[in-house]
Amino acid sequence: DGYKQWAARPGTLIAELLTAAGADHVITLDLHDPQFQGFFDVPVDVVYAESTILRYIQHDIPHYREAVIVSPDAGGAKRATSIANALDLDFALIHREGKVDDTARMALVGDVRGRPAIIIDDIADTCRTLGIAADILQKNGATTIYAIVTHGMLSGPALEIIQRAPLTRLVVTNSVPVSEKQKACPKIQCIDISAILAEAIRRSHHGESLSQLASNPRV
Numbered sequence: 303d304g305y306k307q308w309a310a311r312p313g314t315l316i317a318e319l320l321t322a323a324g325a326d327h328v329i330t331l332d333l334h335d336p337q338f339q340g341f342f343d344v345p346v347d348v349v350y351a352e353s354t355i356l357r358y359i360q361h362d363i364p365h366y367r368e369a370v371i372v373s374p375d376a377g378g379a380k381r382a383t384s385i386a387n388a389l390d391l392d393f394a395l396i397h398r399e400g401k402v403d404d405t406a407r408m409a410l411v412g413d414v415r416g417r418p419a420i421i422i423d424d425i426a427d428t429c430r431t432l433g434i435a436a437d438i439l440q441k442n443g444a445t446t447i448y449a450i451v452t453h454g455m456l457s458g459p460a461l462e463i464i465q466r467a468p469l470t471r472l473v474v475t476n477s478v479p480v481s482e483k484q485k486a487c488p489k490i491q492c493i494d495i496s497a498i499l500a501e502a503i504r505r506s507h508h509g510e511s512l513s514q515l516a517s518n519p520r521v
Contacts, residue, residue, distance in 0.1 A: 327344055328344060329348075332348075347506075354495050354498065356389065371386035371422055372393075373396065373423070374434075375431065415442060428457060429460040429463040432463070433464070448473065451475075452477060465487065474492055480492045
């Protein structure tokens with residue numbers, strides 16, 4: 303209940319600001335919380351970066367067929383299992399009790415020993431969760447550790463944590479502008495999702511349905 307009240311305030315404000323500015327239709331990418339759609343009085347469509355993420359895994363991660371897809375917490379399990387099912391790969395989950403930085407109360411559910419691990423999440427802000435997840439995967443025998451995130455906010459200590467963590471690479475999309483400092487980090491790679499947004503805009507402009515983009519992330 304506390305989270306819902308906290309999320310409602312900025313969510314409602316953003317919805318009101320966009321509507322007041324004249325927006326009559328909103329398109330979002332990998333919306334963090336589905337309840338945000340309810341804050342708008344205009345139509346809201348959600349499109350997904352999954353097709354771009356799948357292509358990256360298939361073309362840019364060596365030995366990806368041996369990999370395990372990992373969700374860093376229970377909240378992201380649905381997103382990660384969708385990727386795992388699409389690629390016919392095993393799935394693992396980092397189960398957490400208590401605070402994010404309490405590693406003593408975090409456990410890996412699944413087996414990554416001797417295999418590449420690919421963490422899937424929607425947002426990387428301070429990267430504390432990713433850093434801890436990478437540490438746990440390394441301790442459990444993962445050979446390489448990738449993290450693929452739609453929205454790379456990378457605020458505060460994020461770059462320091464990324465450099466220190468046993469991550470092979472952190473992959474973000476350009477849904478959020480990547481700074482020159484972030485681009486200079488050898489572990490960070492940015493992939494382009496403009497084609498997904500362009501197709502959503504094209505369909506909206508021509509009065510075509512966006513339901514296929516919204517209901518089937520692999521289109």
